[in-house]
Amino acid sequence: MVGSVGAELEVSPSIVEMNGKVETNGKVEPLPEEIVPVIPIVLAENGANEDQKVIREIVLGRNVHTMSHAVTEPEADDEITGEREAWMASVLAKYRRSLIERTKNHLGYPYNLDFDYGALAQLQHFSINNLGDPFIESNYGVHSRQFEVGVLDWFARLWEIENHEYWGYITNCGTEGNLHGILVGREVFPDGVLYASRDSHYSVFKAARMYRMDCEKVSTLISGEIDCADFKAKLLRNKDKPAIINVNIGTTVKGAVDDLDLVIETLKGAGFSEDRFYIHCDGALFGLMMPFVKRAPKVSFKKPIGSVSVSGHKFIGCPMPCGVQITRLEHINALSRNVEYLASRDATIMGSRNGHAPIFLWYTLNRKGYRGFQKEVQKCLRNAHYLKDRLRAEGIGAMLNELSSTVVFERPQDEEFIRQWQLACQGSIAHVVVMPSVSVEKLDDFLNDLIEKRKTWFQVGKVQPSCIAVDIGNENCACPQHK
Numbered sequence: 001m002v003g004s005v006g007a008e009l010e011v012s013p014s015i016v017e018m019n020g021k022v023e024t025n026g027k028v029e030p031l032p033e034e035i036v037p038v039i040p041i042v043l044a045e046n047g048a049n050e051d052q053k054v055i056r057e058i059v060l061g062r063n064v065h066t067m068s069h070a071v072t073e074p075e076a077d078d079e080i081t082g083e084r085e086a087w088m089a090s091v092l093a094k095y096r097r098s099l100i101e102r103t104k105n106h107l108g109y110p111y112n113l114d115f116d117y118g119a120l121a122q123l124q125h126f127s128i129n130n131l132g133d134p135f136i137e138s139n140y141g142v143h144s145r146q147f148e149v150g151v152l153d154w155f156a157r158l159w160e161i162e163n164h165e166y167w168g169y170i171t172n173c174g175t176e177g178n179l180h181g182i183l184v185g186r187e188v189f190p191d192g193v194l195y196a197s198r199d200s201h202y203s204v205f206k207a208a209r210m211y212r213m214d215c216e217k218v219s220t221l222i223s224g225e226i227d228c229a230d231f232k233a234k235l236l237r238n239k240d241k242p243a244i245i246n247v248n249i250g251t252t253v254k255g256a257v258d259d260l261d262l263v264i265e266t267l268k269g270a271g272f273s274e275d276r277f278y279i280h281c282d283g284a285l286f287g288l289m290m291p292f293v294k295r296a297p298k299v300s301f302k303k304p305i306g307s308v309s310v311s312g313h314k315f316i317g318c319p320m321p322c323g324v325q326i327t328r329l330e331h332i333n334a335l336s337r338n339v340e341y342l343a344s345r346d347a348t349i350m351g352s353r354n355g356h357a358p359i360f361l362w363y364t365l366n367r368k369g370y371r372g373f374q375k376e377v378q379k380c381l382r383n384a385h386y387l388k389d390r391l392r393a394e395g396i397g398a399m400l401n402e403l404s405s406t407v408v409f410e411r412p413q414d415e416e417f418i419r420q421w422q423l424a425c426q427g428s429i430a431h432v433v434v435m436p437s438v439s440v441e442k443l444d445d446f447l448n449d450l451i452e453k454r455k456t457w458f459q460v461g462k463v464q465p466s467c468i469a470v471d472i473g474n475e476n477c478a479c480p481q482h483k
């Protein structure tokens with residue numbers, strides 16, 4: 001048989017432990033009880049009121065160990081028979097089929113899965129690495145800085161900052177952009193207090209923990225936008241300390257866009273002059289959609305902001321996680337260190353950086369351009385309205401923020417359905433993020449399935465939607481009390 005681990009092969013006990021299961025005579029012992037995947041935890045995040053703690057079960061994903069493809073040792077004659085090659089090819093072919101299937105049924109995460117990078121397949125033979133600073137060539141020559149800087153210049157133009165005034169890099173993801181932006185803020189104001197609305201992405205609070213910063217969690221409106229009245233109250237409580245603010249250009253769950261102008265106004269109204277605050281704009285989700293939406297507040301370095309970040313694998317549609325981070329050059333000098341080993345400057349969070357990602361971004365930007373993105377944004381907003389309207393017509397509570405393509409609705413009662421459509425859920429709500437890869441046909445398939453299954457979740461013929469007014473507002477709720 002191909003790929004069996006020979007009995008004579010000694011496996012060190014530490015490796016066995018690392019796999020999280022102990023193997024005895026070919027039998028795998030059951031998981032210890034404390035890691036069985038249903039864990040009730042206490043959440044204080046969803047209710048507006050801290051002391052309204054709700055117990056809700058978080059259902060973790062399936063245990064991956066039971067479905068893993070084991071790495072197996074080649075046998076002596078493998079090379080001659082070619083059996084191993086054939087076996088590996090079959091594993092990959094099966095995996096590819098499952099990817100096609102899972103890509104088809106994906107609605108919950110804001111990833112644009114519609115792309116064709118066939119022209120770039122030729123580059124997979126190279127170990128492209130942009131370690132160090134994009135603007136300072138290192139001694140490692142197999143890099144793609146020429147593409148990286150081209151992409152950064154494109155974003156600098158979008159966010160209105162001159163080429164000689166910005167600094168930035170292609171990150172590994174939106175999270176890295178947030179970690180970097182908040183770090184820059186902290187380096188500019190070492191004793192600054194971090195303010196972020198409670199609907200901010202978890203990476204913002206992770207940054208606060210990593211950097212051990214004082215963090216004020218600001219309330220949100222029902223739409224998910226930052227509540228500037230609460231923001232002002234919290235600013236006034238910390239008047240003696242500079243302010244570092246995370247502004248959401250599209251929150252993760254509700255797709256809410258914080259009003260940047262109102263945030264700046266609130267800061268000034270609370271007595272914070274421009275030299276006492278730093279604003280990082282988390283545009284992971286809508287950073288690239290917002291510029292193409294009419295009436296949307298503009299993200300621009302002509303305003304007193306310090307940095308903007310966006311994810312490359314979300315709206316833009318990149319097959320590997322990546323992102324873009326842009327800040328002001330003046331800030332980066334405080335943060336960076338020269339590294340002789342690289343013959344470059346270290347101002348990034350990571351060491352080695354994916355040199356393929358900038359080429360994928362460059363490729364898409366060239367193909368679509370501003371006009372192409374605008375068209376796709378229009379399509380997403382149109383399809384999102386279609387989904388919301390149909391949900392409401394079916395008597396299902398749903399909300400869609402004006403500037404957003406994230407449709408929030410009641411959480412389906414069936415975890416299998418949630419997994420099937422790969423919905424993202426929080427508390428009593430779920431969402432679909434309408435990306436360019438989500439067509440009306442796909443939405444119809446989803447809606448038909450939802451409507452059909454919903455009849456079985458509730459009493460047949462008597463569908464009673466639960467109240468989600470605290471999450472989406474009375475006017476959007478479809479429960480008996482609010483409809």
Ligand SMILES: *Cc1c(COP(=O)(O)O)cnc(C)c1O
Pocket residue numbers: 172173174175176178201203248250251252282283284285311312321322323
């Ligand atoms: C997705 C997201 C992030 C994190 O981006 P990753 O690329 O997944 O690391 C940060 N902020 C918001 C608002 C997001 O939606």
